[in-house]
Amino acid sequence: MCIFCKIVNNEIPSYKVYEDDDFLAILDITQTTDGHTLVFPKKHVKDILEIDDETLSKLIILTKKLSENIMTKMNATGLNLLNNTNESAGQSVHHIHFHIIPRYDENDEVTIAFNRKSDFNLQSILNKIND
Ligand code: AMP
Numbered sequence: 001m002c003i004f005c006k007i008v009n010n011e012i013p014s015y016k017v018y019e020d021d022d023f024l025a026i027l028d029i030t031q032t033t034d035g036h037t038l039v040f041p042k043k044h045v046k047d048i049l050e051i052d053d054e055t056l057s058k059l060i061i062l063t064k065k066l067s068e069n070i071m072t073k074m075n076a077t078g079l080n081l082l083n084n085t086n087e088s089a090g091q092s093v094h095h096i097h098f099h100i101i102p103r104y105d106e107n108d109e110v111t112i113a114f115n116r117k118s119d120f121n122l123q124s125i126l127n128k129i130n131d
């Protein structure tokens with residue numbers, strides 16, 4: 001059983017931000033920034049490619065509501081929402097979740113860098129995607 005399923009079953013303790021019959025939100029154990037929260041469905045689904053549309057819709061709407069509340073209560077000035085799919089993208093827990101990462105200023109502990117490659121061809125990339 002995966003670690004988030006164990007948390008759902010109360011086999012592992014967690015700091016619960018929100019819970020209903022179908023969803024759970026907990027504080028991330030790393031607290032990248034204060035209030036870093038993980039939101040996920042209670043039923044085990046691996047990732048965004050496998051989750052059904054109805055559950056995903058509810059999950060993202062809940063993520064928005066929790067984001068608003070966390071930002072207000074924590075006096076955050078910004079927010080990153082993050083979802084990782086597969087190891088190459090940094091997914092370490094294979095039970096779908098959104099990270100809510102409140103941001104406080106540009107110089108906090110979080111770095112998200114979109115580095116510009118030097119050699120690429122936009123048209124050939126587009127041709128591949130739209131083939
Ligand atoms: P990801 O790398 O996107 O799969 O994110 C998994 C997240 O789960 C990481 O940020 C971990 O810090 C977090 N995590 C792992 N175990 C626990 C736990 N027992 N309680 C809270 N957060 C956890």
Ligand code: ZN
Pocket residue numbers: 001002003004005006043044045094095
């Ligand atoms: Zn699971």
